[in-house]
Each structure stands twice: as C-alpha cells, then as structure tokens.
Amino acid sequence: MAKSLNNNLKKAKAGKNDEFYTELTDIEKELRHYKDHFKGKTVFCNCDDPRISNFFHYFSYNFEALGLKKLITTCYKNQNRDLFTEHKSESAIYLEYTGDKNGDRIPNPEEIGIVHLKGDGDFRSPESVELLKQADIVVTNPPFSLFREYVEQLIEHDKKFLIIGNQNVITYKEIFKLIKENKLWAGVDNGGTKWFKVPDHYDIATETRIKTENGQKYFSMGSVFWFTNLDNRKRHEDIILYKTYYGNESEYPTYDNYDAIEVNKVANIPTDFKGVMGVPITFIDKYNPNQFEILGMASSAGYNSEVVGMPFLGEKDARPLIEGKNTFARVIIKNKRI
DNA sequence: TCATGGTAGTCTTGTGTCTC
C-alpha cells in the first residue's frame, strides 16, 4: 500500500475530518427512488449545517411534492451562516419547517423556525435524541468516524433511515449483523466516486482526490454507499447470472480455511453452484434476499462463528485464504434457487 | 506495575478494468 494512503489515514484520524457535505445531485439521484415513503412523515436531518445543508435544501424545496409533515435539521456547534466556520460556539441550533405558508412554494426565512439548543447539537445529546424521537425518517450524511454509533442509535429508536457511509462499513461486524438480519441494506445509487464539499483547511495528500470549483474545495471519498431500511426496487431485482461453475472449476478455487469457493467478482457468481461461495463485499449493493442467503462474512484475522456463519478449517487467520494468500473481506452466501 | 508481544479490529483511498 502506498505510504501516502496511510498518511491520509493518519491525518484523517488525527483531525477527525468528518465535515463532508453531500452534493445536491447525489441526494436527488437517491431520493427519487423513495418518493412514496415520505408522505405525512417527519424527516430529521442531523449532523449537518441546516441553513446550508443540501439535505435541508432538498426536503424544504420538495416539501409539498413529497407531502411531508415536518422537516427538522440540527447543527453541531455551528451558528454561523458560512458553511465551514470553525465550531467555536458551544451551543447549536435546530430548524423546523412545516411547509410553504405564503404560496410562493419557496422556503422563506420567515417560514423556517430557528431554535437555539442548550448543548452542542451532538447527535448523542439528550436534545438531539428528543428531536430524533419526533422523526419518522432520518436522512443525512453522518460522521464517518461515528457511523457505527450513529446506526446503533437509529436502530435503538426504531427509526427509518437513509444515510451515507463508506463502502467498507459493510465489514464492520455490527453493521454486517444488521445486513444479515435484513434490518439494513444498500440504497440504489451506490458505488463510483462521489464528491463532497470540504473546508479549505482540509489537507489531504492525494491530489487526485481533491478538486476545486469556483473556489470550493471538493474531496472524493471513493466508493460511497447509501444505507437504508426503506424498501426500494433494487432490493427485489435478481442479479443476472450467466457464468457456470461446472466446466470452469479452475476459476473458482476452494479456500484453504473454509469449505467454500472463491468468486472474485459479483458478476462471476455461477448459476449452477449450490454450495457456499465467498463474494466481494460489493455484493451487498446488489443483494436480493429472495435470490441469495447470506451466511456470514469472513473479514478479520479472528474467527467468530456467528459472524462468519460457517465452520473454520484453519488455524489463525480467519480471512479467506487461497494457497496461503488472504483475500479481502468476503461475504459468505448461498444461492436460494438451486 | 510496567514493558513487551501477539491478536483483533478499524480505517480510508488507489488502481485496474470497463464503458461510453
């Protein structure tokens, strides 16, 4: 792995670089698949600057079209209008919008209620939790470094949600458990490169991941997924399979430490193999629970039967091994239709 | 109690391939 990557990692971790602001086009592309879910609902967008947030923009400008009941957004320690002001204030605000009042179909400042919070607006604060309790659906881009904690809170409060996270949160054992239990799944517009607005002071060594347009710095997060528990059409679409295992056995080696075959690409999942297969984590983006059964995931160096979902035949390294060489995390699946 | 070593778990972008 290139050193620059790990330098970036260290910088990101040291600086807790969680100020990534989602592009409106990315929000529009995903939300268009859920229009029927929002009628009569209260939407909560926290972890974002409500007066600048594209999530607030989308829901306030589409309030009537979606038939929303109320829109609530909170902001962490930031009361200034500038998008990337330092979080110097110890208190925060939240905004409430209940729709157009003057008939111009535009969310005017006088129609948006601004309420000062006593605390810093952290999603874990009692004030934010009380706002969360009012909500039916949470839609936001939570801090990536707190993704697990954020999802845990949503599940604890039994909320519907549509949130953004890195592709590899799939490998977090807590998140994977929810995927396996059909309590969380991928959204529709996943994969590929998404650009996020970041503050000027963000110092990321990899210049190919930074661009500047009209004076605004953008950062590419690589493969970013939407995660949700709202039903969507993609979840019911079969993965088109065309390859066969029998006659091409050499393309599907058996793992050293599991009684399963390696499928190196989702597109290569065979049509005719009824046994256990290990597939890349991007499988989750295309997963149809009527087509496949998820047994588990082999990802880290330690074996946990509940996580992996099948017997371990090795000694130490629980990652799938092929002739002694470990692969990246693999989702362990079976085809239900064979 | 502290140092050391081993293990488990977490973290994020780079790069090769494909498509237009």
Next chain:
DNA sequence: GAGACACAAGACTACCATGA
C-alpha cells in the same frame, strides 16, 4: 481518452496476556 465503476491492503491502535 475520460470518466465511472468494482475491487482491494496493510498500517495503526486498542486490548489482553504474560513475564520481569
């Protein structure tokens, strides 16, 4: 050729056990 997409690694930290 450019952009989009799919897939992938190893450095680092926390934690625990062990021994001095």
